[in-house]
Amino acid sequence: MKIHVQIFCALFSLAIATKVDYSGHMVIRVVPQTEEQVKFLSALESSSSIDFWTRSVTANRFTDIHVSPESYIMAYLADLASTNPLVSTLVAGTSVEGREIIQATISSDRSANKPIAWFDCNIHAREWITAATCVWIIDTITSGYGTDAEITALVDQYDWKFVPVANPDGYAYSWSNDRLWRKNRAINSGSACVGVDLNRNFPSGFGGEGSSSLPCSETHHGVSALSEPESQTLDALIAADRGRVKAAISMHSYSQLWLSSYSYSSALPVEYPEMMNAMKAGVDALVATYGTPYEYGSTGTVLYIASGTTTDHYYENEGVVHSYTIELRDKGRYGFELPASQIVPTATETWNGIKAFMNAI
Ligand code: 0X9
Ligand code: ZN
16 A cells, blocks of 8 residues: 655644643655545544544545654554565564554565564664664665565565664653653652663673662663563563574664673673674675774673673573674764764665675674
8 A cells, every 4th residue: 555645844843832842743744545545544543542633535635644753663664564565563562651662574474484683773762873774774675675686685585573662662752851861761669760771671690780770870770680561572572583583683872883792791602703703794894885983892892891781681591693782873973863864874884784794694
């Protein structure tokens, strides 16, 4: 189903009367071409909480839909899943505040149980470039299948799974209240400080060095491993694919690093030489794109010790040898507030790195 979509208002400013911040909200104009599409829009309105401003009573009459920043990523995925047979979406879980955590799967043959390239993105709320990169990669894979030989081969060889926004509450909060918010939005009992660092809430090395028991800390690990619904959701998703995950990549920003386990200690995994070869293949292709400098190696040696991370959990508890964290652009000039003009170049170089890496393992 192809519906013409036009974004005609990119940014609202603060709505002073109601004190609601509409920064980043959009109104999307949809023009259905057939009666079937008119019915689809009507069903969407009654089955969702999407804010419809106008309705199409017949084909070729527009519908205006008001969407928040976190929902128009999700709206894109829902549209893709309904229009492209390669794509399906799954509501994998819900966040502390009840937002859906979506996983998108790209597969040319779901019954073949192919090995999987698995991604979580935006587990840290302020790292917006990570969701943008994951959505750009989904778009590039789906539009390149059948026309681009390398993409076609990679989709025929692997299923591709993405959680584009692993921390939807924190992400929404980073749009509405605090651009630099990192954690989820859990209430910490006995404290006025909100949030658990989801990348400290996994079982590997839980509670150790590079994480904090203090609720006000940006690296607060939570009351116990997997205490948070967002980490439980990622854990359940990767466990559901146990034995099939060939590569698991956690997308972060910023620093321009490709990192392997271990993160909770400076010890090196037994497969480290194999991991280094794979990281080198990815980083070489990434750097060759625009010359963006990258370093690679184990987190504990290249960056710092961090306990309870996704990457160590996927490696240590799920048996995924090729489990990595990629810290995308930049190196601090803009930091988390990477300008929009760098989204496509960042996604392009990262995708080139991932393709070369997947072809090397
Ligand atoms: O500290 C973190 O969680 C990550 N850096 S960030 O600036 N994006 O917060 C690094 C974690 C890296 N380690 C692994 N997951 N292996
Ligand atoms: Zn991060």
